[in-house]
Amino acid sequence: MMHMEGIHITVQAKSILSKILLLAPVLNLINGVRSERERERERERGASMADSTDGSSSFWTQANALFRKNLTFQRRNFKTNLRLVLFPVFLCLLLVSLQYLVNIELDKPSLKCGCTCIDQDGDGECERVCGIEYSDLDQVATCSIPSPPEWPPLLQVPAPQYRAVRTDRLLSFGDLPNDSCTSTGSCPTTVLMTGNNQSLGENLARNMFPGSSNFNSSNGLADVVLGSASETPVSNILEPAFFSSLPVYYVQSQCQANSTFSISVPVGSTKVEKEIRCVQGQHLWRNRSSDINNELYAGYKSGNSEKKINEILAGYDFMNSNVSNYNVIVWYNSTYKNDSGNIPLGLVRVPRSINWVSNVFLQLLLGPSTQMLFDFVKEMPKPETKLRLDFSSLLGPLFFTWVILQLFPIILTALVYEKQRNLRIMMKMHGLGDGPYLMISYAYFLAISLVYIFCFVVFGSVIANALHFIAGLKFFTLNDYSIQFVFYFIYINLQISLAFLVAALFSNVKTAAVVGYIIVFATGLVGVGFFQFFLEAASFPKHWIVVMDLYPGFSLYRGLYDFSQYAFTGNYMGTSGMRWGDLTDDHNGMGHVLITMIVEWVVVFFTAYYIDQVLTSGSGARNFFWHNLKSKPSSSFRKPSSSFKKPSLQRKGSKRVRVEQLVVEQDTSHAVVCDNLKKVYPGRDGNPEKIAVRGLSLALSQGECFGMLGPNGAGKTSFINMMIGLLKPSSGTAYVRGLDITSDMDGIYANMGVCPQHDLLWESLTGREHLLFYGRLKNLKGTALTQAVEESLKSVNLFNGGVADKQSGKYSGGMKRRLSVAISLIGDPKVVYMDEPSTGLDPASRNNLWNVVKRAKQNRAIILTTHSMEEAEHLCDRLGIFVDGSLQCVGNPNELKGRYGGSYVFTMTTSSNHEANVENLVKGLSPDAKKIYEISGTQKFEMPKEAIKIADVFRAVENAKSRFDVQAWGLADTTLEDVFIKVAQEAQPLDVLS
Template sequence: MADTSLEPSSFWTQANALLRKNLTFQRRNMRTNVRLILFPFILILLLVNIQTLVNRELDKPSNRCGCTCVENNANGGCTRRVCGIEYSTLDQGTTCPIPSPPEWPPLLQIPAPQYRAVRTDFLSDADFPDGSCKNTGSCPATVLLTGINQTLGLGVAGNMFSSSSTLNSSDILYSLANNGLGSASKTELTNFLEPAFFSNEPVYDLQPQCAANSGFTFPLQLGSTEVQQEARCVQGLHLWRNSSTDINDELFKGYRKGNSERQINEIIAAYDFLNSNGSSYNVSIWYNSTYKNDTGNAPLALMRIPRSVNLVSNAYLQFLLGPATKMLFEFVKEMPKPATQVKLDFSSLLGPLFFTWVIIQLFPVVLASLVYEKQQNLRIMMKMHGLGDGPYWMISYAYFLVVSSIYMFGFVLFGSIVGIKFFTLNDYSIQFVFYFIYINLQIAVAFLAAAFFSNVKTATVLGYILVFGTGLLGGFLFQFFLQDTSFPKAWIIVMELYPGFSLYRGLYELGDYSFTGNAIGTDGMRWKNLSDSTNGMREILIIMFVEWLLVVIVAYYVDQVVSSGKGYLFFLENFRRKPSSSFRRPSLRRQESKVFVQMEKPDVAQEREKVEQLLLEPSASEAILCDDLKKVYPGRDGNPEKFAVRGLSLALSQGECFGMLGPNGAGKTSFINMMIGLIKPSSGTAYVQGLDIKKHMDGIYANMGVCPQHDLLWETLTGREHLLFYGRLKNLKGAALIQAVEESLKGVNLFYGGVADKQAGKYSGGMKRRLSVAISLIGDPKVVYMDEPSTGLDPASRNSLWNVVKRAKQNRAIILTTHSMEEAEHLCDRLGIFVDGSLQCIGNPKELKGRYGGSYVFTMTTSANHEEQVENLVRRLSPNANRIYQISGTQKFELPKNEVRIAEVFQAVEKAKSKFTVQAWGLADTTLEDVFIKVARSAQAFNVLS
């Protein structure tokens, strides 16, 4: 315990101390760190294994291009195999080489017979066919029409469905182009193989009327194989409506949702000819999107829309120029393509969800660490020993940033090593900028959120709910908004203001580019891609960067207001005049407290007058001055206000140890908490080394030591590491630091037997108390507060601790609370008895015993039938004696010292022994404990009466 006067530690000294402590703390929690780092590694390994299984499944023969043996050897084995689309199923066709794609007749999307529109209770128009046609499968397929010119509309519609013509076998596709062929089958992602020709269902031929046996078959060539396809006649029915609103209403009512058995009335298409006439062709077309591919991004060409457009366009041309004029749509044909391998990059597909969980899981880790320091009051403990907000923020933020950066670097590095396309295909510099900005934003949000939590478990649970909730909402809600091109971009930006959705959007973009790049064999995202209109990476980088700066500022402001207890406009204090180191003069409010002052005991009133006089002296040198300090807790649940401290005035000089005695709940701890900055006074104030506790606690902390009532220690740091940290905060360095730490450990009996290097979480309660005392005294603080420092100590350790405190008080002011009268008498120069928030008396132990203990305590034990004789004996010795205890023959009496001589007491007892049996007797002077009990009882009785 250094006795040299030290200057307050500098910014960088404080930063160095906190950094060393954090590094040590991190080393102690290595297992937790390993578990944290293993989580993304395990997840990546899981993705790799899933990708391997997916690749193995996709590479099965059933998914590869179909093959057949065209030449066998003598043993029946195959010597030559030929693979191609003609040997493949519909699912296999996409992997086959197609040097010369087949030509397919263009088809309409025609409802299956059971789903065609008929008259129902919700489609009641009389021109719809009767529902009985469904029993025979003869329902017509309906087209709805409207427009300004009904004559033109119906005329065009009359040319849409032509009668079956003779097929030209030499040019079958040209012949079929005159017919309105369609299918009820669902479209696929590609037209290499038209599913209508590979299903067991017929295609439908739309005609004005269907005669008996009006169907036909036609050949289709697939490689070397010819397929005979049946075409079955279906009546095409066109119905006129007065407006597009009527059509829209009927389409909506008849829409079939999924496999619903209720809404089954489907219509081929609807046409609004608008203002079309003989010189102007303008048409709006409704089409049925029920049959689009499940991926939701199939182009219109794959939904059989082009044939619908050609049908009405050809009919319009024939309406103007006659049936001989035709604009035929002969066939559709894909471009040639080489053989391809079925690929599915699982990591890019699931990366946005899984990697969101991986990255956001750092948030509850940082949040829990910050809240832990707040819950255990370790933050305020560090402040009370001189750690400023600037070094705390800089080191804590940098510490979490480095940890997060190492975590992310390992995550990306390991993913790249095992070949995850999500990492290897996208530009690493883009990934670095994206991850770096986000982890900074995440740390800033954790600092902001920590100000509103006081319990680690609550913060951790809510943090992990946020982790999984963000991933699930991103994957099953936000992603659909991103894919929906009709969703307003402004709302996307609003949603991205939530950092979790910004993270998900960035990962979604990276995953989309890597998925596409892997599928077509190109690179992933590059910087040039950020200028693409569909790329959202640039906007979220801007959003996150701006949000990061704003959140850091707001978090620091909230921390100063909520955690440090500063005013809402604390940042304006720099523009004010710097505080003087002298005491402020007392305000005129003292006139208002005269009634209260007159009720105080003379010694307490004298102390108050002393404080008032010292406040008027600019050169006052008292270490501590409490000026009418009060603390009132507001009433709750119908209970009245609780007065914890009632106008305390107290002056302590340097080198004085002041002891506060009082029963539990008297307000001692509330007084200490106000002095050390844990709580704010309700009124009044106190000055420590000339600085106001309401305004200048940061300056007070530099010269203050605290031993709180409850030990505020890091469970994983050793006793030596605690003292090294707090010693550095007090500007101890090098050999002086090592010496001070060793002396502190020896003074509190924690040096020998390896105890100093044992983690504090494994200390007994008494060992923790001794360490707390050593922390409060290291670095030569000028003012020390000790709240029941010897609680839980054995007698030997307690005496050793007393010797430490007695040596320490020589050049500093100490305020000590205790329930041990022996400790108070041994250590304290002056004592104050505190009852129900008020100071009842003040003085040194001898003065208090003389003032409140001017009597002897006489005790005698006899048989119960001699109690009256004992009482008569005492009355003869002292007429004003007061019996204070009586039970089973044992009685205690208070004898005023001015009425009794000790020799007379001995003589009276000797005479009494000759008359009756005296089992035991004693005469004792008043103890400090008697004084305490007497003062406490009288004060409590007065408070009850008042």
């Protein structure tokens, strides 16, 4: 029977209790001895900790702790770091392979000096002979030419289909021939003239085009105006006009029916025969120099066609020339000139244009018999060479920009990872200052970058020197290494500072990685397709180049571009690359780039530091500067920040008065004092503002564990975040060991421990390594550090079985939780915040963890949040129920149950036909009883304790069993859970700030 079992249990309980009372003196004596021993051990441990943690840790102690942690972390990620450092080596090997393939193509016979087999001695045996006379245009560049051939000087004569004619864009120039001549190839070639003296210009023009050519004169070809439409090479070893299928022209005023001749030009021991054709030349007068410019511009291109049309033979502006003054400007045909590089793709046939007009002027002054002959043009002698293309120098600006920029997303994601996982703020809350963090992190990234660049340059140079017969990576070896070192060193520092600045914009690693790599590839592509165009355009203003250099990616691209140009030129010409003296050259931008990057480095670094301080501290610019300009941070209490005119409950008012008194008296015996702490979140998207914490006043003594209970959204997390420095209070403040949370968080962090709701751990570090790091941050050293770590591991059951030396990423959820608790207690912090510390633990581990917390609270104050009533009752000296941003009640568990739980809960289960009988039974016991539950014959009632006696309940139930069937019944006291639910339901939301 239900009641008999209850009586039996009660008797047993009384029997056991009587025995315990008899043994109480002995137990008290034993417990007294044990307690004294435990207190002695705690005093010794506290003294040891005090000696080890003499105040907050110094800058170098924090830097040492972070350095050791980072060193362990990077050693654990050795393979990843090795792949990163060797990435430039892989890229250089890729360049070697590409260069090798290119060299194979360049070593083909079709690109070597031409050879033939000749029987020179007449003995019938063929001997191999090589030379320019046996070479074509592709082969001649590699031949040995001790005595280059002499070539007649030529004009760049437009091809028949491109000669200037009237078009839709040139209708205003009616003296040009009709475009019908284009189809027959009979269009004349045009010379445009202008000047102040038109009669002088007309006289000169009439003498420019002879009526006939005399190839039998003693002057040879010097008095014949020759030209060609062929493409010009970079050298004049072989004149392509005499080797291509295009004709050589001679210019006359009128061409006769039989106007084709043949000429021969000696080349070595042979002669080159070439047919020359007549082309009609015409001169046209323009009134102004601007007219010639407009005509040239309008006829340069047609629509979207890339072919150059309406070309002129030459243009002359005689300006103020007269018989005693010769002053002329020459326009020349630059069809095959390329201004995109230091070396043009084609020579310009200008000398013949100048000699032509100068010769005509002399004939006007001294008569037609006077001539200034221009016999030939001749290239400089050259030895036999191999045709080589320095692939790395050509690809340098784009390829090497991508190589060096690869470090940017790696640094960026590493910084954002610590931000996303809240590891940075976790370290800060355990005493790591911003200075040591920035110094060690910056030094690590700088070291990785230097090793990366070192491998890049060294390996490229080794290949260039050791495998010069395979690959010509002259980009590294021709340019001065000291310039390269300065350039790379400055840029990687700028890149690291920029990564710190950009990291403030991201909170997700994947997003940061995607954006980082987009920046890498976009910078290279925009540099080669856009920025390089402006670098090579001689007419583009230089000051705009400097403005574009302000983007760090363009500064890098421009420096690499200059290196590649000097290396390519040096490799081609057989000279050295860039030297320090070259920085003063007009076309060298390296000097401007270095100055720009140095200035940006300093500006970006301090901007990144400023933004980091503003964001991580949660304060604005004004607070940041005020905090750094204060001569001495305040560590004493200030006056109370609020008046208490409208206390909603008397117990709240008394609590505030007590806190007010502690603040006025500057009582530092309390570990935590909250003075009217408030947090209001501003309204967004039309929603009203959210009041998270409403004027919280609370005092917490040393050695006390205070538990915060409350429903979700009550404001507990906002309160904790304000106390640990993640949020700034809207008003009011709090003091932790006399230090103000609004201004002295750095001092508070030195004596604070935090166990967050979510485990913030490095997955590749072991449990022991975590505790070593945080112990060093708390100024533990030597044997004290080792002993503290071992005791922490043992206390949370992570010491045995090799668990301590297993990476935390392999821990179960409960093991991670225990490690987080151990981290919060390492180094003897005086104030500890624990947010649901036993979440996810099995019953045995939870009970063990409770014992750890109970022992730990003897030397420190602990604020604990939990949803477990059992945990709160087991650990907390006082509890506070937090509802709608306010503490509704504060007290120890027994006080709360006594204050809010003054009732019994009576439960009885019967058939549904007897529910009314049960109600009558309860009303007979207590008229004030209240039904709180009813379903399928089971009913629950609340009965005031002062109105009933337990014996009366038993007698009433016994009598009821004789009248109707009672299936089950029970009588229970109020639990803490009942108190929590009752307080939460009774609390009314506050409409205004109290």
